[in-house]
Amino acid sequence: MTExxxxxxxxxxSIIVWCGALCTFAIYSILYAENKFYRxxxxxxxxxxxxxxxxxxxRDVLGPKWWIPMRxxxxxxxxxxxxxxxxxxxxxxxxxxxxxxxxxxxxxxVTAGGMFRGFYEVYFPQIGSSMxxxxxxxxxxxxxxxxxVFYVLLFSAMxxxxxxxxxxxxxxxxxxxxxxxxxxIGFGAIFGATVMGRLxxxxxxxxxLLNDWCLQEVVPDWKSIYFxxxxxxxxxxxxxxxxxxxxxxxxxxxxxxxTEE
Amino acid sequence: MRMYLxxxxxxxxxxxxxxxxxxxxxGGLLLGSLAIWLLMSVPTRYRKPIVIAVTFLGGLxxxxxxxxxxxxxxxxxxxxxxxxxxxxxxxxxxxLLGLVNLFVIHGQSISKRSKGWxxxxxxxxxxxxxLVAAFVKDYATAKAVSGSAGSVYAxxxxxxxxxxxxxxFSIIAFYIASAAYRAFRIRSMESALMMITxxxxxxxxxxxxxxxxxxxxxxxxxxRLENITYWLLSGPNMAVQxxxxxxxxxxxxxxxxxxxxxxxxxxxxxxxx
Amino acid sequence: xxxLIKLQKIDRRIIYALVVVVLMLPLIFHPAxxxxxxxxEVHDAFDVIDQVPKDKMVILSSxxxxxxxxxxxxxTAALMHHMLLKGIRFGIVSWDPQGAQLTYNxxxxxxxxxxxxxxxxxxxxxxxxxxxxxxxxxxxNLPKTMETDMNGTRLTDLSKLPVMxxxxxxxxxxxxxxxxxxxxxxxTMTYMTQPNNLPLLYCPxxxxxxxxxRYLDSRQLKGMLNSAVGAAQYxxxxxxxxxxxxxxxxxxALSTAHIFIIVxxxxxxLGYFASKKAARRQGGEANND
Numbered sequence: 001m002t003e004x005x006x007x008x009x010x011x012x013x014s015i016i017v018w019c020g021a022l023c024t025f026a027i028y029s030i031l032y033a034e035n036k037f038y039r040x041x042x043x044x045x046x047x048x049x050x051x052x053x054x055x056x057x058x059r060d061v062l063g064p065k066w067w068i069p070m071r072x073x074x075x076x077x078x079x080x081x082x083x084x085x086x087x088x089x090x091x092x093x094x095x096x097x098x099x100x101x102x103x104x105x106x107x108x109x110v111t112a113g114g115m116f117r118g119f120y121e122v123y124f125p126q127i128g129s130s131m132x133x134x135x136x137x138x139x140x141x142x143x144x145x146x147x148x149v150f151y152v153l154l155f156s157a158m159x160x161x162x163x164x165x166x167x168x169x170x171x172x173x174x175x176x177x178x179x180x181x182x183x184x185i186g187f188g189a190i191f192g193a194t195v196m197g198r199l200x201x202x203x204x205x206x207x208x209l210l211n212d213w214c215l216q217e218v219v220p221d222w223k224s225i226y227f228x229x230x231x232x233x234x235x236x237x238x239x240x241x242x243x244x245x246x247x248x249x250x251x252x253x254x255x256x257x258x259t260e261e
Numbered sequence: 262m263r264m265y266l267x268x269x270x271x272x273x274x275x276x277x278x279x280x281x282x283x284x285x286x287x288g289g290l291l292l293g294s295l296a297i298w299l300l301m302s303v304p305t306r307y308r309k310p311i312v313i314a315v316t317f318l319g320g321l322x323x324x325x326x327x328x329x330x331x332x333x334x335x336x337x338x339x340x341x342x343x344x345x346x347x348x349x350x351x352x353x354x355x356x357l358l359g360l361v362n363l364f365v366i367h368g369q370s371i372s373k374r375s376k377g378w379x380x381x382x383x384x385x386x387x388x389x390x391x392l393v394a395a396f397v398k399d400y401a402t403a404k405a406v407s408g409s410a411g412s413v414y415a416x417x418x419x420x421x422x423x424x425x426x427x428x429x430f431s432i433i434a435f436y437i438a439s440a441a442y443r444a445f446r447i448r449s450m451e452s453a454l455m456m457i458t459x460x461x462x463x464x465x466x467x468x469x470x471x472x473x474x475x476x477x478x479x480x481x482x483x484x485r486l487e488n489i490t491y492w493l494l495s496g497p498n499m500a501v502q503x504x505x506x507x508x509x510x511x512x513x514x515x516x517x518x519x520x521x522x523x524x525x526x527x528x529x530x531x532x533x534x
Numbered sequence: 535x536x537x538l539i540k541l542q543k544i545d546r547r548i549i550y551a552l553v554v555v556v557l558m559l560p561l562i563f564h565p566a567x568x569x570x571x572x573x574x575e576v577h578d579a580f581d582v583i584d585q586v587p588k589d590k591m592v593i594l595s596s597x598x599x600x601x602x603x604x605x606x607x608x609x610t611a612a613l614m615h616h617m618l619l620k621g622i623r624f625g626i627v628s629w630d631p632q633g634a635q636l637t638y639n640x641x642x643x644x645x646x647x648x649x650x651x652x653x654x655x656x657x658x659x660x661x662x663x664x665x666x667x668x669x670x671x672x673x674x675n676l677p678k679t680m681e682t683d684m685n686g687t688r689l690t691d692l693s694k695l696p697v698m699x700x701x702x703x704x705x706x707x708x709x710x711x712x713x714x715x716x717x718x719x720x721x722t723m724t725y726m727t728q729p730n731n732l733p734l735l736y737c738p739x740x741x742x743x744x745x746x747x748r749y750l751d752s753r754q755l756k757g758m759l760n761s762a763v764g765a766a767q768y769x770x771x772x773x774x775x776x777x778x779x780x781x782x783x784x785x786x787a788l789s790t791a792h793i794f795i796i797v798x799x800x801x802x803x804l805g806y807f808a809s810k811k812a813a814r815r816q817g818g819e820a821n822n823d
Contacts, residue, residue, distance in 0.1 A: 001403070001405040001406060001409065002405045004405075004409050005404075005405040005406075005408040005409040005412070008408075008409055008412035008413065009408060009412055012412045012415055012416055015416050015420060016415065016416055016419045016420035017420075018420075019416060019420030019421055019424070020419070020420050020421075020423075020424035021424075023420075023421055023424040023425045023428060024424055024428045027425060027428040027429060027432065028428065028432070030432070031432065031435055031547065031550050032547060039377065039380050040379070040380055040383055041425060042380075043367075043380040043381065043383045043384040043387070044383050044384070044387045044421065044425070045387075045421075045422070045425040045426070045429070046363070046384055046387075047383065047384040047385065047386065047387025047388040047390075047391075048387045048388070048390075048391050048417060048421055048422045048425070049422060049426070049632075050359070050360055050363060050388050051387065051388040051389065051390070051391040051392040051395075052391055052392075052395070052417075052418065052422060052631060052632065053356060053631050054356055054357070054360070054392060055391070055392055055395040055396065056631040056632075056634065056661050057353050057356040057631070057661075057663070058356075059395075059399065059660070059661075059686075060631075060634065060660035060661040060662065060682075060684070061349060061350065061353040061661070061662065061663050062350065062353050062354075062356075063686070064681045064682040064686060065346060065349060065350050065353075065681050066350045066353070070286065071282075073276065074276035074277045074278050074282055075276060076277050076282055076285035076286050076289055077274055077289065078350070079286050079289035079290055079293065080289055080292075080293055081347060081350045081351050081354070082290075082293075082354065083289075083290070083293030083294070083296070083297065084293075084351045084354075085350070085351050085353070085354025085355070086297070086354070087297070088354060088355050088358055089357075089358070089361070091358075092361060096300075096301050098308045098312070099297070099300050099301065101312050102300070102311060102312055102315050103315075103351070105312045105313075105315050105316035105319070105523075106315050106316065106318075106319040107319065107348070107352070108316060108319070108520055109315065109316035109317060109318065109319030109320035109321075109520075109521055110319045110320055110322075110323060110348065110667075111320075111517075111520075111666070112316075112320045112517045112518070112520045112521035113319065113320020113321060113322065113323035113324040113521055114320070114323045114666060114724070114725075115513065115514060115517035115518075115521075116323075116324055116327045116328070117323065117326075117327040117724055117725070117729075118720060118721075118724040119510060119513075119514050120327070121723055121724040121728035121729065122510070122720050122723055122724055122728075122754070123506070123507070123510045125728075125752045125753075125754050126503060126506065126507070126748060126749075126752050126754075127507075128752070129751055129752035129753070130503065146496055149496060149497065149500070150496065150499075150500045153497050153500035153501055153504070154500045154501075154503060154504050157500065157501050157504030157505070158504045158507060158508065160504075161504065161505070161508040179504075180451065181451060181454065182497065182500075182501055183501055183505075184451045184452070184454045184455040184458065185454065185455075185458050185493065185497045185498055185501055186497075186498050186501030186502055186505065186744070187455050187458075188454065188455040188456065188457070188458025188459040188462070189458055189459070189462050189493065189494060189498040189744045190741070190744050190745075191455065191459040192458070192459035192460070192461075192462035192463040192466075193462065193740040193741055193743055193744045193761075194437070194740065194741045195437055195441075195459070195463060195792065195795055196463060196466060196467075196740040196761060196763070196788060196792065197602075197605060197739045197740030197741045197761060198430075198431075198433045198434040198437050199434045199437070199557070199787075199788060199791040199792070199795075200604050200605050200740065200761055200762050200784055200788065201427065201430050201431040201433070201434060201601070201602065201603075201604050201605065202431040202434035202435070202553070202557060203557055203561070203604065203783075203784050203787040203788065203791070204427065204431070204603060204604025204780070204784065205424075205427055205428055205431045205604075206554065206557050206558060206561055206787075207561055207604075207780065207783055207784070207787075208424075210558065210561050210562065211561070338674060339674060341670045341671055341674055342670075342671035342674050342675040342678045342679045343678075344667075344670075344671075345664070345667035345668055345670045345671035345679060346667075346671065346678070346679065346681075348664055348667040349662065349663050349664045349667050349668060352663045352664045352667075353663050418632075418635060419639075422600070422632065423600040423603070423632065423636065424600075426599060426600035426601050426632065427600045427601060427603050427604070429601065430601035430602070434553065435549075435550045435553055437795070438549055438550070438552075438553045438794075438795060438798060439546045439549050439550070441795050441798045441799045441802065442544075442549055442798040442799070442801065442802040443542075443546070443802060445799050445802060445803070446802070446803060446806050447803050456799065460796050460799075463792040463795065463796065464792060464793070464796070466760070466763050466788075466792075467763065467785060467786075467788045467789040467792055468569055468785060468786060468789050469789030469790070469792065469793055470789075471569070471570075471571055487571055491573060491574075494744065494747050495747050495750070495751065498744060498747060499747040499748050499750075499751050502744065502745050502747065502748050503748040503751075506745070506748060
């Protein structure tokens with residue numbers, strides 16, 4: 001057992017990187033076409049995430065805040081928390097599902113009760129800081145211009161969102177139309193930021209594949225003949241798969257995105 | 262009488278040890294089960310009022326905590342840590358909620374040998390593998406065993422779970438690129454404005470944008486991409502986001518009030534329980 | 535023109551392959567430099583952390599997981615690096631089960647690099663549920679609300695966690711940093727920073743950063759690190775500009791990526807307009823016939 005522990009400790013970093021690369025290729029394989037490799041790893045992911053969730057909920061919440069105080073701290077009344085927690089599971093009972101509504105209702109009430117403070121703490125300062133001075137500031141008339149731009153954009157965008165009355169009056173209709181235009185600035189900013197965010201995630205994975213896997217693991221291992229044989233077999237298998245898929249008559253399959261190309 | 266009640270209360274919630282503790286825990290469990298049994302026996306016409314009452318009481322603590330109190334006297338604020346701890350523990354018991362569904366679906370897939378049952382088996386193997394490795398790592402007394410389990414756990418977490426999660430989300434980048442080419446069509450002036458704003462911001466946030474306009478002289482520095490980007494984000498964009506936020510805030514306040522007072526329609530609110 | 539129309543029907547997998555090629559190039563030939571430009575909100579964030587008194591603790595509220603590891607991870611690392619260098623105590627709490635381990639690993643790696651010690655210079659409170667419930671309690675009684683650290687050590691055990699000495703409630707907190715991939719900012723503001731008048735810094739993903747400018751304007755947020763780009767700028771401020779870090783590599787790769795996306799949008803629209811023109815011309819010819 002000690003030898004196994006030692007071997008694992010020495011090689012775990014390498015194993016982790018290789019497994020990471022395998023998982024990355026498995027998930028990216030969906031970009032080519034729907035395949036069993038992807039589905040298998042998708043289910044593995046769900047299993048691992050669920051198992052990890054159970055472990056961490058015990059380790060960081062139920063263990064220290066419930067079991068240890070109750071079992072070892074003598075705080076016996078925590079058993080009632082378990083009773084309350086068990087009420088959630090009545091949602092699986094057709095006859096007594098309403099009991100789960102009681103505990104769900106409690107938490108919904110807690111969230112709703114917190115909205116008073118939420119509205120006050122989050123939005124009152126927003127309202128206050130919307131009262132911008134039109135007097136020249138540290139940047140001179142540039143501050144005045146910015147304040148005017150702010151007022152125009154704020155009021156026109158807010159007018160667009162007033163649905164409780166019709167935008168019949170020409171002034172109101174024009175303001176709402178202008179608000180729609182100005183909203184495009186906000187949406188453009190969100191789109192640009194979204195592109196940046198999503199590409200960052202991809203860059204991270206590619207950086208892992210290139211620097212952590214390729215350069216740290218593949219290149220050093222390339223010296224080994226066994227490694228070359230395995231890589232050769234994998235490349236041959238991939239070429240065979242690609243040739244096979246090209247040679248096979250084309251069938252109408254649903255793609256990963258579910259949309260027809 | 263007050264003293265008697267206070268002593269009774271202190272005795273009831275007092276810390277227990279040994280067999281007394283076990284007795285009190287079992288007693289508490291029986292009491293809780295009795296309460297659940299009573300709930301199960303509640304006639305249909307009283308169910309909705311009970312849910313409404315619990316919903317209201319749940320939010321009342323926080324609402325009163327906000328409205329009642331001065332900087333020197335705030336009794337409910339001092340009660341919040343205990344209230345929060347109770348909520349956190351009760352909420353943690355939901356950990357098995359989604360699992361029950363997953364176990365039923367994948368269990369049925371395996372038992373009926375339906376298409377893709379091997380994947381369902383992989384789900385169970387993965388679930389128990391990481392769970393066992395994690396608990397053995399924490400609770401095994403033999404160092405070699407806990408060490409091995411720790412390495413296996415690290416392989417599952419860092420080698421499988423983290424890369425799978427990262428990769429799943431990184432796929433969106435490919436779809437964004439594909440959508441940018443195939444779906445983003447500038448059919449109106451508004452979409453053109455949106456596209457121009459997006460382009461300026463995309464370029465202004467990265468070094469490429471800095472280099473594109475770095476040649477501009479100082480008196481034209483306000484035209485540099487990074488300055489235009491910063492002005493767009495902190496000026497027009499900020500105003501527009503605030504306008505959207507005000508609309509959302511008022512709506513959220515209204516919906517929150519309706520939920521707290523159980524006036525909301527839809528879902529189970531207006532259904533017979 | 536015909537080429538543009540033909541390119542409209544290109545297989546999406548070729549676009550995917552091009553994305554990989556375009557992003558790989560800066561990763562292979564990556565420049566080591568950090569961005570020279572630092573935006574005002576990153577400067578402000580740096581100043582807030584830099585001015586935290588030594589007897590106070592900074593709370594890192596981490597609501598991210600592996601899905602946004604490459605945006606929030608560099609932010610977490612940059613902030614931890616700064617605080618460890620300056621000897622500012624910090625405690626990190628995670629609202630994501632996987633994020634708890636990831637943030638702990640970041641701290642572990644940094645403490646080894648900077649010769650710091652867990653329990654003395656920093657502490658990890660582990661994964662907690664119900665962020666709003668926990669935040670309500672932290673401002674009033676942090677040790678009672680959090681109970682234990684990630685390793686199960688009670689926070690009141692000062693022999694094992696001397697970092698918690700003198701830390702009880704909001705008066706002992708110097709700043710709060712919200713590192714988030716989800717909408718947890720309002721909760722932190724409502725229950726933690728606004729009632730207790732604590733400075734709040736925000737480290738969002740790029741998607742959420744756009745909406746945060748209104749809070750910067752109202753000074754509810756004292757600073758912000760926008761995704762990995764913000765993290766790279768922060769690293770410039772803490773003296774890491776000559777090192778190659780994941781954040782700096784990402785910033786350069788994003789340059790080519792963004793240009794590529796803009797080119798794709800332009801090409802796609804040029805092809806679209808070309809197709810429309812060709813269709814109108816064919817329609818006109820058919821009418822003439």
